[in-house]
Amino acid sequence: MDVTIVLQQIINGVIVGSIYALMASGLSLIWGTMKTLNFAHGEFYMLGGFFMFILNVQAGLNPILAGAISILFIFVVGVIMQRLVIHYLMDKPGWDVSPLIATFGVSIFLQNLSLKLWGERFKNIPYYLGGEASFFGINLSYHRILILIIAVVVIFTLWAFLKYSRFGMALRATSQDRDAATINGINTKKMFMITFGISAILATAAAIMLSPIYSVNPWMGESLLLKALAVIVIGGLGSLVGAIIAGVGLGVLEGVGILFFPSEWQNVIAFSILIIVLWIRPSGLFGTKEW
């Protein structure tokens, strides 16, 4: 087999994987702090796509401004969802699964709301950057390069925020011991709301970058959510490093896998890896350590 084709697929895989990592780190953040999964995470992504379409295509704003406003809006949506839904269901003895189930409900609600508001027709957003680069016989559109750059910048910013900022440290403290966080003056209720908002931002960033490649529609979040769920389980629930490594790793394996299997087998590859990892390391690759 030609080496350049394999190389091309690896690079494509890294790019797709960086988006998986972006989506998965949002889920991971929520699991780390609130010990629940957010099945409406795909709908944050979907809303991000629609906001981008409305602002960039319909209102004609430039992509940077449109993206910034979308991020701000979806942050607020995330915060409101936590306050209105998750907040009331947390910490009820015997209700451990209820926040998770409620996120299913929110997911269905948001899908149907956007169907009602914007219709079922698929919408397209033009590439933010035209043209493509060629090197070593590999062709890569500038847009895809931009995806990778944005994903790396966003994830690195998230990491630095968690590691060094007053707020990020408080967020980690909350995830490790809530009562201890409270007695040190951290308002954990606020932390939970902000965590949801940040998680929503990550999904929106993914949506802004991917929407020009795939089209915008009310169901666009479903398949990506499924992938992101597989990624956080493979990487280890709550582990940010795990989400990043598993995300990129899965992207590459899928990319290379296409050379050997038909493309509709992509999900089979993802979930086979999931099953194998669960078999060998039930807590995921980095599951013992929380970020």
Add this chain to the structure above:
Amino acid sequence: MLSVFEIDVFYGEVQVIHGLSIEIKKGTTTALLGSNGAGKSTVLRTLSGILRPEKGQVLLGNNRLDKIEPSTIVTKGIAHVPEGRRLFSQMSVEENLIMGAFEKKLWANRKDNLQYIYDLFPRLKERRMQEAGTLSGGEQQMVAIGRALMSKPKMLMLDEPSLGLAPKIVESIFELIQDLNKEGITILLVEQNAQIALEISDYSYVLENGRIALEGKAENLMDNIYVKQAYLGL
């Protein structure tokens, strides 16, 4: 300084504290004694806002502490060293200490406060980058106390600081508590080790099944036959 007036505290359906009142005078060391399960930790957790009393009041001066957002209690000058230390185990020693200065005004001066803690516990400076969960019990207790001191408290509540530590380390921790008290920090101490607690405290309460069974000046309690039998094992 701080007065607790007839509080009832529940864990779910179970009432743990029954109409309990205590008074902590400024600048003193007050001990809360009692056997396992008497409700000592529950009282501290109520004072620091983790639990809320169903009835009664917690007053700091004229301010109701049981009605304000729990996370703001530390900003009123009350710091809590919880039972079992409760460090952020996957964060470094330094990060743990810094979290004690989370409040905005303190955050600006966190470097200076950190230096003060490192002067107090040179050992922690050596270990500053180490994950808190990997420290020895004594070192963890130092981090827990250091973290509480980072908030520049007027009152320090310590929950069983001697638990699980070697006698020598216990001694140094109690010396430190006395020093902090001399510097003007009001101390509320919860202990199972009644002897050592009575030695350093001015006033003590003995808890039994969530009620005050006995109270008095430490030297009087030390002579009390009941205390001798029940807690000092004499």
